[in-house]
Amino acid sequence: MTRLVCTVCGHVGETKSITKGSFGVELLLWLCFIIPGLIYSFWRLSSRTEGCAKCGSADVIPVDTPVGRRIVSETAEPGAVQVVAEVRRPPSKAAHSAGASLGRLWGRMIR
Numbered sequence: 001m002t003r004l005v006c007t008v009c010g011h012v013g014e015t016k017s018i019t020k021g022s023f024g025v026e027l028l029l030w031l032c033f034i035i036p037g038l039i040y041s042f043w044r045l046s047s048r049t050e051g052c053a054k055c056g057s058a059d060v061i062p063v064d065t066p067v068g069r070r071i072v073s074e075t076a077e078p079g080a081v082q083v084v085a086e087v088r089r090p091p092s093k094a095a096h097s098a099g100a101s102l103g104r105l106w107g108r109m110i111r
Helices: 025-030 033-046 065-077 093-110
Strands: 004-006 016-017 049-052 061-062
Touching: 004 049, 004 065, 049 061, 061 065
Parallel strands: none
Antiparallel strands: 004 061, 016 049
């Protein structure tokens, strides 16, 4: 098995499967509408990729490449502790608007 290194955080090791989208949205679409649920599920399954098990980035490369060796040599200092800070961004206006619309729709359905 080829060892992989993350170009974002420098983690060397196993990868994990990363699926785009949200399970909650998928479930809502399946409960309300069959065809959009099917399309969304197909998109989620087709967009699945392997990524870094530590930070979730899809930018992983083999260790035995020149760039992989350089990243490992730069990040792997003996006795050094690496701290990875997660930068949180507020949701975009479109995402906020979509969430608010879904919330109102969900509130009307529950009543």
